Structures are given as structure tokens and as C-alpha cells.
Amino acid sequence: MNRYPASLPATLHAMSAKRAAAIWLVLALAALVVLMASLALGSVSLAPSSVIEALSPLHAPASQGASADLAAEIVRTLRLPRALAGFACGALLAMAGALLQVLLRNPLAEPYVLGVSGGAASFALVAMIAGCAWWLVDVSAFAGAFVSILLVLGLARRELWRGEPQDTSPRLLLTGAVIAAGWGALITLLLNVAPDNRLRGMLFWLTGDLNGNAMPWTALAALVVVLVAIVPAAPRLNVLLRGDAVAQALGVAVVPLRLRVYLAASLAAAAAVTTAGTIGFIGLVVPHVLRLAFGNDQRMLLPAAALGGGVAVMGADLIARLVIAPAQLPVGVITAIIGVPVFLWMLLRAPR
Amino acid sequence: MMHTASHAEPVLSAQRVTLRAGTRTLLDAFTHTFYAGEIWCVAGPNGAGKTTLLSTLAGLRQAFAGHVELDGKRLADWHAQQLAQRRALMPQSAPDTFSASVLDIVMLNRFPHLTGWGWEREADRAAARAALDLLGLTGLAARDVLSLSGGERQRVALAAVLCQQAPLLLLDEPLSHLDLHHQIECLEALSEWTREPRRSVLFSCHDLNLARRFATHALLLDGNGAAYAGPVRDVLTPALTSRVFGYPLILIRDGDHEALIPAPRSRHESALAHDATARR
Numbered sequence: 001m002n003r004y005p006a007s008l009p010a011t012l013h014a015m016s017a018k019r020a021a022a023i024w025l026v027l028a029l030a031a032l033v034v035l036m037a038s039l040a041l042g043s044v045s046l047a048p049s050s051v052i053e054a055l056s057p058l059h060a061p062a063s064q065g066a067s068a069d070l071a072a073e074i075v076r077t078l079r080l081p082r083a084l085a086g087f088a089c090g091a092l093l094a095m096a097g098a099l100l101q102v103l104l105r106n107p108l109a110e111p112y113v114l115g116v117s118g119g120a121a122s123f124a125l126v127a128m129i130a131g132c133a134w135w136l137v138d139v140s141a142f143a144g145a146f147v148s149i150l151l152v153l154g155l156a157r158r159e160l161w162r163g164e165p166q167d168t169s170p171r172l173l174l175t176g177a178v179i180a181a182g183w184g185a186l187i188t189l190l191l192n193v194a195p196d197n198r199l200r201g202m203l204f205w206l207t208g209d210l211n212g213n214a215m216p217w218t219a220l221a222a223l224v225v226v227l228v229a230i231v232p233a234a235p236r237l238n239v240l241l242r243g244d245a246v247a248q249a250l251g252v253a254v255v256p257l258r259l260r261v262y263l264a265a266s267l268a269a270a271a272a273v274t275t276a277g278t279i280g281f282i283g284l285v286v287p288h289v290l291r292l293a294f295g296n297d298q299r300m301l302l303p304a305a306a307l308g309g310g311v312a313v314m315g316a317d318l319i320a321r322l323v324i325a326p327a328q329l330p331v332g333v334i335t336a337i338i339g340v341p342v343f344l345w346m347l348l349r350a351p352r
Numbered sequence: 353m354m355h356t357a358s359h360a361e362p363v364l365s366a367q368r369v370t371l372r373a374g375t376r377t378l379l380d381a382f383t384h385t386f387y388a389g390e391i392w393c394v395a396g397p398n399g400a401g402k403t404t405l406l407s408t409l410a411g412l413r414q415a416f417a418g419h420v421e422l423d424g425k426r427l428a429d430w431h432a433q434q435l436a437q438r439r440a441l442m443p444q445s446a447p448d449t450f451s452a453s454v455l456d457i458v459m460l461n462r463f464p465h466l467t468g469w470g471w472e473r474e475a476d477r478a479a480a481r482a483a484l485d486l487l488g489l490t491g492l493a494a495r496d497v498l499s500l501s502g503g504e505r506q507r508v509a510l511a512a513v514l515c516q517q518a519p520l521l522l523l524d525e526p527l528s529h530l531d532l533h534h535q536i537e538c539l540e541a542l543s544e545w546t547r548e549p550r551r552s553v554l555f556s557c558h559d560l561n562l563a564r565r566f567a568t569h570a571l572l573l574d575g576n577g578a579a580y581a582g583p584v585r586d587v588l589t590p591a592l593t594s595r596v597f598g599y600p601l602i603l604i605r606d607g608d609h610e611a612l613i614p615a616p617r618s619r620h621e622s623a624l625a626h627d628a629t630a631r632r
Contacts, residue, residue, distance in 0.1 A: 295456070
């Protein structure tokens, strides 16, 4: 009994370079629109023309008067770095999620599942309790993420290294999950012993916050590194999804590829966590929404996840700045409020 | 060994290959050459090393000792992409985690033929469609792999290795989960496929009668180091299979048809078995 026609339907076509490029173009345009909105909207709203003027390198402060100066100042030093940081973090988180879902062959994997964010958070909280400067908190967070990466790598090295056609992913996942649980306990301990006057900042850090972000460059640099490391490997990742044996039989060196994916995903998560704390749900929801819409071809999906994740976090941060303006919410609250119902709907909807 | 002139081209050769699982020796210094045009059935009890042997012959794992040569060149010396164009391996199972169309899954095996940025060309799509057509799967091309039954999944995996267009196929239990009709259809498709020059198939299988009907040769592993290789009717005999499987098998005939079947238990034996279960 076959409900499907005996001949191939004309609409059935696999992903092609052309189709992927069209998807990327649409997402890039969406990113541009959200970026413009992020620069124009806020406690002081600006017309698109004055945003463009403020961005133009030829902008001459003296000729435009005080209000144009203020607009340029807001756009250039406050909104642009923050929007770019949001874009970079979203892109990194969505890519990290997509990569770990492939690596662990588990649709529920997300950037923090292997403990990267726990390590970053624990180290950052220690720095905050010690009253360190903000840049030291960032450095500390990155160090924590790195420690966590090395810890998982050290413990699960046999699973990553062993070049045998066996399925090693479950043990890697379990190792990461246990490490993450350990960090979780440490974070609770730190929150308990932290002095009251520092608790608010610590909680904001844990929810994911782009407020006062003036340094998008580390995250943007990490994004470039991850894209360069991963996009050329996308065809191999497609094959890796069919299991180690199939991938090896097709000529893919599975162990180096798995190591590369793990390191790229970890770097992405570490850079994002360092820049904006633990913004939830982006790494889970964005790749899945794109998969539902366009399929699971990694050649299309990984760049699309970068663009889509960027749009999502920039957009969520815009909402976080606007809903109770002039006060602001942490962006992680918005991504969770939107992400939880979206994810539950995806999980529980009737199968096609 | 008897080989007709057209089949005399050696393809794959195991040189004193020893396989171990833990401290157990599955295969001891196995030396044999497989020729083009042959269809080999690899048979033996569970855990005898069929999968281990196939993945060693495919170059996915190192033998404990000895080595394997393909076209006279050691597997370790092959370039990965060229090896993948020369031989294909179908593992016992492949995970399906995410939705994908059957056509997409089959086309993944075009990987060794991709160039540049790794996008398929029209020739790759044509190969995937031809492979689906050969196994009568054209109607499933648009189906989500997650919605397939076990047997359908197995046939899709077989179409995938065929679409790889490698002249040597190593198939690990390609017939498992298939109903009788599809078992025979798949074996007919493989026989048909092998008629082209230079092609050969090794597949592991538990159905000795299908093997006797469709394979040209058989390799029987006893799991304790010994292996019996030769023309299928010389190897899958009642005497040899009874010894290897540890259960008496007899050959029955009906006209031209033959079948290896397990011998009925004697009354004494079945009474013992009944006693044993009753006591538990």
C-alpha cells in the first residue's frame, strides 16, 4: 500500500547551491531590516535617514547641530555595538546548536549541553564575587569555557579519538551532561555565598544580557573563524549524520572531523557566553525552525543558522529594550519567553 | 578453484588476515582472493565475525594481523576518495535522526563523486534515481525516511550503496527485515547488477537457501578461527553447516529444488529440552 505516486513528483528537488543562496539572501535581508530597526528604535527614536547619516563615515559633527550629534553618538557608540554583538552571539549560538545536533546525532542537543556555559558562568561569577573589572569577568568567562572544553575533551578523548566504526556519540553526550551538572551545582554554591550587592549583576549575567555591550569584535571574530572552519566541511557533516560506519566507508576521516566540529561548536558557545552570558533556546530553536522550513542539508543549514540566529537575538534584544522602555529586560528572558512555546509546539505537533 | 575466463580478474585479496574480538580469535590467518563477477555469501553463527570481516575487507578497521589488498594495492595505501569510488560498504544499520527525503538519503552516497563546494550535479541525481528505480523504490523517493518501515529502510540503504557506483559491494545483512518477496527481488537486482564487468558482491546472510540460490560462492566462518571458502554448493553442505552452526542440518530435495533445513529434534532431545524449560 503506497499513498504516493509511482513517478517522482516534479516538485521534489534536493537542496542545490541556487536554492541555498536564495535562502541565505532572504535571511540576510531580514538581518539588515532588523539591524536598521535596532539602530533606529529605542528611548530616542530616529528616522532611517538620520541612522544612515550617523553611520556614514563622512558624517561631520559640526555641520549638523546638537541633535544630529546626539543621534550619531547613540547609533555609533550604543546601538551599533550592541546590535552587532547580538547578531554575532545569535549566529554563534545557532551554529553551535546545529553543530552539536550533528555531532551528538541528537535533535535535543544545544550549545550548553556539553558544559561550556557552565564553565564560563562559574568562572565569571567567581570574578564578579571578587569584584573584578568587567573585562576581567569576560576573560574569566572565556577561561572557564576553555577549561570545560578541555575537561570534556580529556575525559571523552577515547570516544572522540577511537577510529573504529562504532557509535561513540552517546558517551560524549553523557560526559558533557555530567560536567554541565557539576558546573550547575558550583553556580548554585557561588550564588549562595555571593554578597547581596553583587547578586543582581550575577543573575543578569546568568540570564544572558547584551546591556552595555561595547565590544562585539571578539564575538564577530569568533564567528568568522567558525564559519571558515565549518562551511567547507558541511558536505562531510551531511554524511556523518548517517553514522560513523557510513561516513568512513564514503571516505570521510571521522575522528578529525568530529574533533573539528567539537572545537568549532565549543569556540562558538564560549565566545557567545563570554559576550552576552547564557542566552537560551537560540541554539535549539533556530536550527530546528530552519530544518522544518528548508530541510537538513548542512551545506545550506549552517550558514542559514548563522544568519537566522543573528536575526533572532538582534530582534529579541530590540524587544527587550522596547517593552518596558526606558528600563530594559535581559535578552535571555525574551528568547526564553518566545523559545519555550515555539519549541514545545515543534516537539508536540502532530507528525506530518 | 574454477573460474571462467571472463571472471578471472582478481579484485580483493585477504593475506593471512587474523581477526580477534577481545582474546577470542575469530579468524586465523585467512588467505583468499575474490574475483570479479562473483557473488559471495558470508555465513556463520552470531558473533562469528561476519561484520568484523566485512568492515576489515572494506578498510574500516585494521586486522589484528595480515592485510587486505584491493586491485593489488594494500587498503591502507588507497586514497580515501578513490577507495570510496572503488568499493561500497552497507553497514547493518544506519541511524536516522532527522527528517530527510529518501532521495536525499540515497544521494548522500554520491559523496565520493562530489567536487568543488560539494554540490551534486545532474549526473549524481540521475544515479540516485536509477538506484531507486532498480530496487523499485521510485514511489518512496519523496517519503520522509523517519516514516519508513524497517524493511523499506533496508532497501533504501541498499539503493544508497548502489548509487555510489563502486564496482565492489560489501553488504552487511542486506536482507534483514525484508519480506520474502523483497529478499528475492533484492538478490535478483544484485545478480543483475553483477553482470556488468568488474563487479562483485560480498554479503552476509543467515538464509542459507537464498545464499545457495543466488550466491556463486560462500564463505563460512565458524568463529573459532576457521573459514571455509569456495563455490556455494561445495561450502553450504549439510556436513559443513551442521558443524559450524552446531545444529544438525539436512538437505531435502523436491525435483530440481533443494533446501537446507534444520533436522527435526529426536524425541529424546525434545524431551530433554522440555524438562529443562519446566524446571526453570
